[in-house]
Amino acid sequence: MVRTKKQHNRISNRTYPSKLCKKEGCMMEFIPTDSRQVYCCSQHRIDSNNDKRKVIDKFESEFTKKAKKNRFVLIKISESDYYKKRGYVEKGLLVYEGYELPVYHSKELEHGTNREILVCYEYGLILIDASKEIYKIDIIEK
Numbered sequence: 001m002v003r004t005k006k007q008h009n010r011i012s013n014r015t016y017p018s019k020l021c022k023k024e025g026c027m028m029e030f031i032p033t034d035s036r037q038v039y040c041c042s043q044h045r046i047d048s049n050n051d052k053r054k055v056i057d058k059f060e061s062e063f064t065k066k067a068k069k070n071r072f073v074l075i076k077i078s079e080s081d082y083y084k085k086r087g088y089v090e091k092g093l094l095v096y097e098g099y100e101l102p103v104y105h106s107k108e109l110e111h112g113t114n115r116e117i118l119v120c121y122e123y124g125l126i127l128i129d130a131s132k133e134i135y136k137i138d139i140i141e142k
Protein backbone atom coordinates (compact mmCIF):
# COMPACT_ATOMS: atom_id res chain seq x y z
CA MET A 1 0.00 0.00 0.00
CA VAL A 2 1.24 3.42 -0.93
CA ARG A 3 0.78 6.07 1.72
CA THR A 4 0.10 9.58 0.50
CA LYS A 5 0.50 12.82 2.36
CA LYS A 6 -3.24 13.43 2.39
CA GLN A 7 -3.92 10.28 4.28
CA HIS A 8 -4.24 10.72 7.99
CA ASN A 9 -6.23 9.25 10.81
CA ARG A 10 -8.92 11.42 12.31
CA ILE A 11 -8.54 9.75 15.64
CA SER A 12 -4.95 9.35 16.56
CA ASN A 13 -3.35 7.96 19.61
CA ARG A 14 -0.60 10.47 19.38
CA THR A 15 0.08 12.40 22.51
CA TYR A 16 1.23 15.96 22.40
CA PRO A 17 3.38 17.77 24.90
CA SER A 18 1.38 19.75 27.41
CA LYS A 19 0.77 23.44 26.73
CA LEU A 20 -0.33 26.46 28.69
CA CYS A 21 -3.79 27.75 27.77
CA LYS A 22 -3.55 30.87 25.56
CA LYS A 23 -6.50 32.59 27.21
CA GLU A 24 -5.36 35.64 29.11
CA GLY A 25 -5.36 34.96 32.83
CA CYS A 26 -5.79 31.19 32.53
CA MET A 27 -2.80 29.32 33.88
CA MET A 28 -4.16 25.87 33.03
CA GLU A 29 -1.69 23.40 31.63
CA PHE A 30 -3.37 20.87 29.36
CA ILE A 31 -2.56 18.04 27.00
CA PRO A 32 -3.86 18.91 23.55
CA THR A 33 -5.81 16.34 21.56
CA ASP A 34 -4.85 18.12 18.36
CA SER A 35 -1.59 19.92 17.54
CA ARG A 36 -3.52 23.13 16.78
CA GLN A 37 -5.32 23.24 20.11
CA VAL A 38 -4.20 26.26 22.11
CA TYR A 39 -6.92 26.58 24.74
CA CYS A 40 -7.56 24.30 27.70
CA CYS A 41 -11.32 24.08 26.96
CA SER A 42 -13.85 25.22 24.40
CA GLN A 43 -15.16 27.94 26.73
CA HIS A 44 -11.73 29.56 26.84
CA ARG A 45 -11.51 29.39 23.04
CA ILE A 46 -14.90 31.11 22.78
CA ASP A 47 -13.97 33.71 25.43
CA SER A 48 -10.70 34.51 23.68
CA ASN A 49 -12.37 34.91 20.31
CA ASN A 50 -14.95 37.23 21.87
CA ASP A 51 -12.14 39.27 23.42
CA LYS A 52 -10.42 39.56 20.03
CA ARG A 53 -13.72 40.66 18.49
CA LYS A 54 -14.06 43.36 21.16
CA VAL A 55 -10.57 44.67 20.41
CA ILE A 56 -11.42 44.85 16.70
CA ASP A 57 -14.77 46.56 17.42
CA LYS A 58 -13.02 49.11 19.61
CA PHE A 59 -10.42 49.75 16.92
CA GLU A 60 -13.16 50.20 14.32
CA SER A 61 -15.20 52.59 16.42
CA GLU A 62 -12.10 54.66 17.19
CA PHE A 63 -11.21 54.73 13.51
CA THR A 64 -14.72 55.91 12.62
CA LYS A 65 -14.56 58.61 15.28
CA LYS A 66 -11.26 59.90 13.89
CA ALA A 67 -12.46 59.66 10.28
CA LYS A 68 -15.55 61.71 11.15
CA LYS A 69 -13.36 64.29 12.89
CA ASN A 70 -11.16 64.43 9.76
CA ARG A 71 -14.21 64.97 7.58
CA PHE A 72 -15.39 67.73 9.90
CA VAL A 73 -11.99 69.45 9.66
CA LEU A 74 -11.95 69.16 5.85
CA ILE A 75 -15.43 70.72 5.62
CA LYS A 76 -14.49 73.50 8.01
CA ILE A 77 -11.28 74.36 6.16
CA SER A 78 -12.59 73.95 2.62
CA GLU A 79 -15.51 76.26 3.38
CA SER A 80 -13.37 78.91 5.08
CA ASP A 81 -12.53 82.19 3.33
CA TYR A 82 -8.88 81.47 4.10
CA TYR A 83 -8.95 78.33 1.99
CA LYS A 84 -11.23 79.73 -0.71
CA LYS A 85 -8.85 82.65 -1.28
CA ARG A 86 -5.70 80.54 -1.49
CA GLY A 87 -6.87 77.16 -2.72
CA TYR A 88 -4.62 75.21 -0.41
CA VAL A 89 -4.00 74.51 3.25
CA GLU A 90 -0.82 73.88 5.20
CA LYS A 91 -0.29 70.61 7.04
CA GLY A 92 0.23 72.63 10.22
CA LEU A 93 -3.29 74.06 10.06
CA LEU A 94 -4.83 70.64 9.34
CA VAL A 95 -3.07 69.16 12.36
CA TYR A 96 -3.91 72.18 14.49
CA GLU A 97 -7.59 71.67 13.67
CA GLY A 98 -7.29 68.04 14.77
CA TYR A 99 -6.84 66.32 11.42
CA GLU A 100 -5.05 62.97 11.65
CA LEU A 101 -3.13 62.22 8.47
CA PRO A 102 -2.75 58.47 9.08
CA VAL A 103 -6.54 58.14 9.21
CA TYR A 104 -8.17 57.71 5.79
CA HIS A 105 -10.44 55.24 4.04
CA SER A 106 -8.36 54.68 0.92
CA LYS A 107 -5.56 56.06 -1.18
CA GLU A 108 -6.27 56.93 -4.78
CA LEU A 109 -4.35 58.62 -7.55
CA GLU A 110 -5.47 61.86 -9.13
CA HIS A 111 -6.12 61.57 -12.85
CA GLY A 112 -3.51 63.33 -14.93
CA THR A 113 -1.12 64.24 -12.14
CA ASN A 114 -0.90 60.86 -10.38
CA ARG A 115 -0.79 62.70 -7.08
CA GLU A 116 -1.84 60.67 -4.10
CA ILE A 117 -5.30 61.39 -2.69
CA LEU A 118 -6.13 60.46 0.88
CA VAL A 119 -9.82 59.69 0.71
CA CYS A 120 -12.00 60.35 3.74
CA TYR A 121 -15.71 59.86 3.06
CA GLU A 122 -16.53 62.08 0.09
CA TYR A 123 -13.44 64.25 0.59
CA GLY A 124 -9.98 63.86 -0.84
CA LEU A 125 -6.85 65.45 0.55
CA ILE A 126 -4.10 65.90 -2.03
CA LEU A 127 -0.52 66.80 -1.23
CA ILE A 128 0.21 69.41 -3.88
CA ASP A 129 3.65 70.47 -2.66
CA ALA A 130 5.61 68.08 -0.48
CA SER A 131 8.41 70.53 0.35
CA LYS A 132 5.94 73.20 1.54
CA GLU A 133 3.61 70.55 3.03
CA ILE A 134 0.55 72.08 1.46
CA TYR A 135 -2.63 70.29 0.49
CA LYS A 136 -5.76 70.89 -1.50
CA ILE A 137 -9.14 69.50 -0.58
CA ASP A 138 -11.39 68.03 -3.24
CA ILE A 139 -14.78 66.44 -3.20
CA ILE A 140 -14.50 62.99 -4.74
CA GLU A 141 -17.06 62.22 -7.41
CA LYS A 142 -18.03 58.60 -7.30
Ligand SMILES: [Zn+2]
Pocket residue numbers: 021022023026027028039040041044
Ligand atom coordinates in the same frame (compact mmCIF):
# COMPACT_ATOMS: atom_id res chain seq x y z
ZN1 LIG B 1 -7.93 27.99 29.83
